[in-house]
Amino acid sequence: MKALLFSLMAILTLSFVSFTNADNSGYKVGDKAKDFKLKNIDGKMVSMQDYQRATGIILIFTCNHCPFSVAYEDRIIELHNKYASKGYPVVAINSNDAIAYPADSYENMIERAQEKKFPFAYLHDETQDFAKLYGAAKTPHVFILKKVGTEFVVSYIGAIDDNSNEPELVKTKFVENALNEMLDGKEVSQPSTKAVGCSIKWKK
């Protein structure tokens, strides 16, 4: 009986551990990223297949309403303009619940993209499955994917740079540094960074 109880407890403990792991799950640097298929602001579905010619993708979870995302809009455009021609285009994804944040609805995404003339795809993750798969917790949250063969491998996770609200005071450009190292065939010296952002609001 004791043994049975013990093994039951062990099973319970194990399932608790795996549950908490699953709870914090999401991609780590080095993981292969699954393909996505999400609706772009032009109404067309976009997937990794559309980026087979790229060297990689700068995937950015962002949105319309968040002051941090807004503070970074111009810097995200700059990133795309600087790195798309080098093989790393930006793909922006909005995963927010439009009921909690009406500003983040698909219609408002189209409007914002037109206002700011986004030169990159801005995809709608309506089911939020994609943000959950990646472990995106906030906006903006960057995942740099590097193409290895036909797969995309997560090579950097984190912030764009070290000063969200004052671009003129930025000292370290995390994403640019990582991209430059990748383009030089070097290992990324700082593959993950942290930043405050707006939590992605999950549907109830």
Place this chain on the structure above:
Amino acid sequence: MLVAFQSKAQKQVEVVKFDWYKNLRSIENDTTYIINFWATWCLPCVEELPEFEKLTSAYQNEKVKVILVSLDFYKKLSITVIPYLEKTKIKSEVVLLNEPNYNDWIDKVDKSWEGAIPATVIFNNQKKIYHFIEGQTSFAEITEIIKTKN
């Protein structure tokens, strides 16, 4: 340290650097500190502020202290943060942490913190209590933590 004094009637919000938190976190006394990281632009944060207000009133005669640490942009202090606190009549102590290089200090608050707010730290150094909650919490959850350890 800089103190942003508005007029007397207005809510006072001290502007602090990370050292403020470091010193508080290592303070050797029997007070239970409930530190909530929030911002006026963060909807889930604003939604849970009443929970912290309830804690402030429920424990006003005990060694429990709620401090709301705003991560609003420093430039927004007088145009957004203070008017918001006035309007909502927030009674808990509020400070504004002006440390825009988050990567420097998020890990020092808690290694598991991804940087999403709200986030709450509960500690009592004498009683060796330490709890970190990323995401929304509640009056009930926090009183449970304080009760069981008291």
